[in-house]
Amino acid sequence: MTKKAVVLGAYGFIGAACVRALQQEGFSVCGVGRSLSTAQKILPDLVWIIRDIATATVCDWQDIFSEADIVVNASGALQDGTRDNLTAIHETAVVAMCEALEGTRTKFIQISAAGVSDQAPTEFFRSKARGDARVMSSRLDWVVLRPVLVFGAQAYGGTALLRAAAAFPLVGPKIYPDAQVQTIHVDDLAKAVVQVAQGELGGCFVAELAEEGRQSFPDLTAKLRAWLGYPAWSTQVAIPGWMLTLSGRCADALGWLGWRSPLRTNALLSLESGITGDPEIWKSLGGVSLRALGESLAQMPATVQERSFARLYLMLPLAIGCLSLFWLLSGVFGLISFSAAKAVLTGQGMSGGFAGSAVLGGSMADLLLGVAVLFRRWTKTACLGMIAVSAGYLAAGTLLTPHLWADPLGVFVKVLPSMVLALLVTLVLEDR
Structure with missing residues (x-):
């Protein structure tokens, strides 16, 4: 039996x-x-x-x-x-x-x-x-x-x-x-x-x-x-x-x-x-x-x-920490340089109200993603959100300010490695 x-x-x-x-x-x-x-x-x-x-x-x-x-x-x-x-x-x-x-x-x-x-x-x-x-x-x-x-x-x-x-x-x-x-x-x-x-x-x-x-x-x-x-x-x-x-x-x-x-x-x-x-x-x-x-x-x-x-x-916690710091600083700098960021958008013909809302919304999204990635249950979702938001930034930036792709400081180009890093974290996150 x-x-x-x-x-x-x-x-x-x-x-x-x-x-x-x-x-x-x-x-x-x-x-x-x-x-x-x-x-x-x-x-x-x-x-x-x-x-x-x-x-x-x-x-x-x-x-x-x-x-x-x-x-x-x-x-x-x-x-x-x-x-x-x-x-x-x-x-x-x-x-x-x-x-x-x-x-x-x-x-x-x-x-x-x-x-x-x-x-x-x-x-x-x-x-x-x-x-x-x-x-x-x-x-x-x-x-x-x-x-x-x-x-x-x-x-x-x-x-x-x-x-x-x-x-x-x-x-x-x-x-x-x-x-x-x-x-x-x-x-x-x-x-x-x-x-x-x-x-x-x-x-x-x-x-x-x-x-x-x-x-x-x-x-x-x-x-x-x-x-x-x-x-x-x-x-x-x-x-x-x-x-x-x-x-x-x-x-x-x-x-x-x-x-x-x-x-x-x-x-x-x-x-x-x-x-x-x-x-x-x-x-x-x-x-x-x-x-x-x-x-x-x-x-x-x-x-x-x-x-x-x-x-x-040992690279996984370092990668998550770098992503969190990158997005938190991005959100903070967006709020600190609110007027300058808003001026970039109004210079492309946007209304002041829409431009201000876009800058504020983007900064808050950055801060939220930078915090969420630190919580285990939200890490994967936050990384996917980072990829989506980055893609949105690049698409909108390409339409409104395409000249920034040639910026010597790599304003747009530098976003691409952060997207790859977020994707890498989602792929190696499993612990079982």
């Missing part, structure tokens, strides 16, 4: 790998996520239940889990923001799930993280620890898996940032030289989930999943750079702590604009403390073998796609 599995966070980096591994072993899988468009893009053939995990009730979970033999909780968030609430996702939701499963024989697999504890330096680990504690105190058939740094062929979040750091040109950034890091390939984590789901290892245990060896963060970055095919840096520059702290604070602020930057304070504090685990319990139970970093990298050779992504990853 085919066993049925429900995977929460099924279109995430870890969740999607678990879905595929369970399907390969013959499980009937249903995914739970909060975005239908993302779900259908990542796993279009999967049966989906669209719910906001953070707000789902016990009754919701009872309906979702009604026929499940296995529940895999691969949902999670790094830090509080407009799109995420750590307590709601890591604790409140887990409490509701456990209540919904009380009295059933469903196996509950909680994917947590190595290093969780009530005294951990970040709320990510503390909230994960509270959720784990609720699972462990239940009467369910439960297992808690705590992986270390998870990476795979897909670049996402912290692993994407690692690739970008490894591909940094000319000079290597050196941060947290004493931090020790262990890794696990996402496919090995998915195999571990399948092994637990098949009941081979029993239940009611906590196991950390990690490779045998460990390396410093600079060594990890150097290995990834060699994997990408770049020569070793001739020079590395230590990044001072205050700069990392400032970067974290800036990334935290961007979190409230909808961006999930891997540079947020929680991630940096976790890295500073080291990302390590003890795989002895997993080994003693007979768990699947977990590959070392070098072996994993050798089995997924880097191509031009990986190198291109690594270089582009």
Whole structure:
């Protein structure tokens, strides 16, 4: 009889790998996520239940889990923001799930993280620890898996940032030289989930999943750079702590604009403390073998796609910042030079009222686009708006002041690169 599995966070980096591994072993899988468009893009053939995990009730979970033999909780968030609430996702939701499963024989697999504890330096680990504690105190058939740094062929979040750091040109950034890091390939984590789901290892245990060896963060970055095919840096520059702290604070602020930057304070504090685990319990139970970093990298050779992504990853925030600054300044200068801009239009035969309205409207549109592009949910729309408005400016300018195409300062010509930059941002904006 085919066993049925429900995977929460099924279109995430870890969740999607678990879905595929369970399907390969013959499980009937249903995914739970909060975005239908993302779900259908990542796993279009999967049966989906669209719910906001953070707000789902016990009754919701009872309906979702009604026929499940296995529940895999691969949902999670790094830090509080407009799109995420750590307590709601890591604790409140887990409490509701456990209540919904009380009295059933469903196996509950909680994917947590190595290093969780009530005294951990970040709320990510503390909230994960509270959720784990609720699972462990239940009467369910439960297992808690705590992986270390998870990476795979897909670049996402912290692993994407690692690739970008490894591909940094000319000079290597050196941060947290004493931090020790262990890794696990996402496919090995998915195999571990399948092994637990098949009941081979029993239940009611906590196991950390990690490779045998460990390396410093600079060594990890150097290995990834060699994997990408770049020569070793001739020079590395230590990044001072205050700069990392400032970067974290800036990334935290961007979190409230909808961006999930891997540079947020929680991630940096976790890295500073080291990302390590003890795989002895997993080994003693007979768990699947977990590959070392070098072996994993050798089995997924880097191509031009990986190198291109690594270089582009750090350029995206720079491109968005440049677009925002360009349009904000354009709007501000239009208002400051209102009279001069109006005079250009009236000089072409427009009425004063129409010319003033055109200058004011254009400046306000510029300011709106410059602000909107900073909000994650509006970035793509704002970029498309920038392209449309720029095209409108050029069309109107060509009709009214065609001589400006030959202006030595490139008044019209300089608009074209900004349109291309906005188009580029729309094409590389996806994070899954």
